[in-house]
Amino acid sequence: MTDGAENHRSHIRRYIADVADEVSSMNGRIFAIGLGRAEVLNPAALQALCNGTNGYMLMTGDLSPDATYRLAKYYQQILAGATNHDIILDPEGYVGPGPEIRIPFWLSETDISAKAILLSPALQAITFRLETPQGDIIDPGTASAHPTLSFEIAQQIALYRVGLPAPLASGTAHAGRWYARLGIEPRYYKRYLSMLDNYPEELAKAFAHGILYNFNVHAFSNLRMRGSLSQTSNEPGATMTVRATLTECGVPTAGRGTSRVELIRPDFSPSTLAMSEVQPGVFEVSFDANAQGVYQFRILAEGWTLRGLPFTREQTLTGAVLRGGDNPPPTMKGDPDARGDRICRLIDCLLQQKSVKEALQKAGIGAGELRRCLDQYCRKPSPAQAPHTASLKLEDRLRSIIRDDRVLDVVMRELEQEKK
Structure with missing residues (x-):
């Protein structure tokens, strides 16, 4: 994950372009998350x-306040991709006092195991259960005592792991329509509202709608969807092509599925694009990206397995165009400060020598003060950065991207935890 800035040590520079070949040669799948707008990142x-x-x-x-879980959803999708899971469903909404919300999702005979994941800022105030196609209820108590089920909960995430088929009271639960059932615990809901007294906008939203949640289902399955995005250029006017491939046991699902794309443009205007089956099990759609910024694509596929049971699959992709997007990225070879960097490295090396330190001490020169001056001189921005950004702290960089203080606090706490 990166904010797109080419960050370096004081006088040692290596750019993304310098390590691209080394990284791409690794034996594994590589995922990237760009934190911020296209113009402050380096999409190419x-x-x-x-x-x-x-x-x-x-x-x-x-990262506006209404996109609280966008980054978390990206991590969940990448985790699914890295572990060869597919996303069956990924809705979000609000749950409040009153009847339970029942969110339907389909599991099929091709699915070997599944994970039902709930993200929310107030999990203690939400009851989270699963309902099987036969009507059995799976709750945390049931999952803890079952050999093929488990339930885990952390600060803002709860999940059920379900091994399929799952033997339960009324029979074996596997293919069919399942439900996630979300409700409210009144006592904890009141406590959650009291915590928002100092945040009037959030309190008003909670009174009007309830508690925000994001729910998604992952499956380790023999029915796979793989989405991809290609574009003819990184400049406005480029043609973007979204492609989705559906296979069951490695065989294309010819004539047994449909696919569409829910597109959000840089100005946040939504539209739905139908995808054509250009080859057996392969769907495509193209359009011209004329506006500068980030384009979000949510691929939605549905169809029938070889046994005639329904399935759904989802995947999110993003693309970007910006003026100057096709300019060659900076490299060490084109760095105008390369000669100065070599001098800085030479002086830094000398200051680490014991004999040099002793000579400076005899001359009444403090090595520590000299090193601080050297660091100050050598701390220069890279060619890809404006001069003032080189000295900005990470929090200052994030503040220019995340405008909501509460969201910024959450991101900073997560980054501090990663450091530990």
């Missing part, structure tokens, strides 16, 4: 890291 360089590895790049765009 990030895409170069993923090309040829069956991975892909995702870009967040502006």
Whole structure:
């Protein structure tokens, strides 16, 4: 994950373009997340890291308050891709006092195991259960005592792991329409509302709609969907092509599925694009990207398995165009500060020598003060950055992207946890 800036040590520079070949030669799939708008990222360089590895790049765009879980959803999708899982369903909404919300999703005989994942800022106030096609209810107590089920919960995430088929009271649960059932615990819901007293906008939204949630289902399955995005250029006016391939046990699902794309343009205007089956099990759609910015594509596929049972699959992709997007990315070879960097490395090396330190001490020169001056002189921006950005802290960089203080606090806490 990157904010797109070419960050370096004081006087040692290596650019994304310099390591792209090394990274791409690794034996594995490579995924990238660009944190921010297209104009502050380096989409072409990030895409170069993923090309040829069956991975892909995702870009967040502006992290506004209404996109609280966009980054978390990207991580969930990448985790699914890295572990060869497919996304069956990925809705979001609000749950409030009143009747339970029942979210339907299909599992088929091709699915070997499944994960039902719930993201929410107030999990303690939400009841989360699963309902099988036969009507059996799976709750945390049932899952903890069952050999093929488990339930896990953390600060803002809860999930059920389901091994298929799952023997339960009324029979074996496997293919069919399942439900996620979400409700409210009144006592904890009141406590959650009291925590929002200092956030009037969030409190008003909670009173009006309830608690925000994102729910998604992953399956390890013999029925796979693989989406990809290609574009003729990184400049406005480029043609973007979204492609989805559906297979069952490695065989294309010819004539047994349909696919469409829900597109959100840089100005947040939505539209739906129908995808044509250009080859057996292969769907495509193309359009011209004339506006500068990040384009979000949600591929939705549905159809029938060889046994005639329904299935659904989803995947999110992003693309971007910007003025100057086809300009060659910076490299060490074109760095105008390369000579100065060599001098800085030479002086840094000398300051680490014991004899030099002793000579400076005898001359009354503090080696520490000299090193601080050297670091200050050598801390220069890279050619891809504006001069003032080189000294910005990470929090300052994120603040220019994430405009909501609460979202920024959550991101900073997560980054601190990663450091530990």
